[in-house]
Amino acid sequence: MNIDQLKRKFNEKYGKGELHCYFAPGRVNLIGEHTDYNGGFVFPCAISFGTFCLIRKTERKSVRLASVNLGFEAVVDIKDLDRPVGREWVNYPIGVFAQFLKRGVKFNEGADILIYGNVPNGAGLSSSASLEMASAVAINDTWNLGIEMLELIKMAQKAEHEFAGVMCGIMDQFASGMGKSDHAIYLNCDTLEYELVPVKLNGVKIVISNTNSPHKLDSGVYNQRVSECKAAVIEISRYKPVQMLADCTMEEFKAIEEKFVDKVVMRRARHVISEIARTKEAVSQLKNNNIERFGILMNESHSSLRDDYEVTGPELDTMVEEAYKIEGVIGSRMTGGGFGGCTVSLVKEEAVDTFIEEVGKNYTMKSGLKPEFYVAEISDGAKKLF
Ligand code: GLA
DSSP, X not given: OOHHHHHHHHHHHHOSSOOEEEEEEEEEESSOOSOGGGTOEEOEEEEEEEEEEEEEEOSSSEEEEEESSOOOOEEEEGGGTTSOOTTSTTHHHHHHHHHHHHTTOOOOSOEEEEEEEOSOTTSSSOHHHHHHHHHHHHHHHHTTOOOOHHHHHHHHHHHIIIIIOOOOOSHHHHHHHHOOTTEXXXXXTTTOOEEEEEOOOSSEEEEEEEOOOSOOOOHHHXXXXXXXXXXXXXXXXXXXXXXXXXXXXXXXXHHHGGXXXXXXXXXXXXXXXXXHHHHXXXXXXXXXXXXXXXXXXXXXXXXXXXXTSOOOOHHHHHHHHHHHTSTTEEEEEEESSOSSSEEEEXXXXXXXXXXXXXXXXXXXXXXXXOOEEEEOOBOOOSEEXX
């Protein structure tokens, strides 16, 4: 669906008149998984898939919401923008409206909104963060509120906590808001200091493989991991004062690893602490053009997510195992929350076609599922299109 078709859809639905369009991308995380809510480092980039939000302010006292992708539509009175609307997708934009209300913004008029997204849903590429961020920039600009991007990012994260019940970290909304084409974002999720690192891969492509697995990371399992990390902080605090897992180095952890009462909690902590170290190293290797080492760290990240954090599952594991067999694959790991969703692989340009063919064939043979592949284009963050 292109912009002209979207405009036409909007006008058919709501009538002709002035309208504006905003776009916010999804993201792929290169390394640094399940570290964000532990104050660690992440290294995502915004991708060209994302969510479009077409919007027109109206005199009506309600917000009408429709989506090109999903059938559910809603009309929400401006008095009710502070509460969830069942379990449907409209909860995300309404959750964002609610954050503006919390900041004291008063909406005296409503709006007509049409959403279109091309991030595959539930694939670990942040379809929900891109919907939140597209809504946030659209509302901010339509009502001339002048709130800075970093604040919008935090508001979008809060919307996810309060309206979707997922106690996520800040990575997805941050990548969607701050992305820059051909750069990855090296973000310290504690201080929110970040660096845009050029991704110059010299003949190597970033290939995203969608397992199309029905197993999704639901909020229950995600929030359970968040709690296990909190339990790990309490265990570690018996030996060293820490506020979050990012406060403990790998050396410090190794010295107390055996003493953990709960071995599951120990393994969760081991993943997070080692992943933070891997992410730091990976970024410095990339800066030194050592892509081979970057790839090894990606592979180690996957193993740690599989064995210690237990968020991969058979489909993601099969997808990376098949990738490792292809010559020209530099590294491969799951990306995003886990269970179903996507892997991210660095693949030499000349091997990409073979990769897609062979991994696709073997993955289908082993899982019975048909995967999809996308060669990632690293794109800009949320913005107004017109
Ligand atoms: C989901 C969350 C992020 C992050 C990743 C795992 O995408 O929304 O905040 O925790 O999982 O790295």
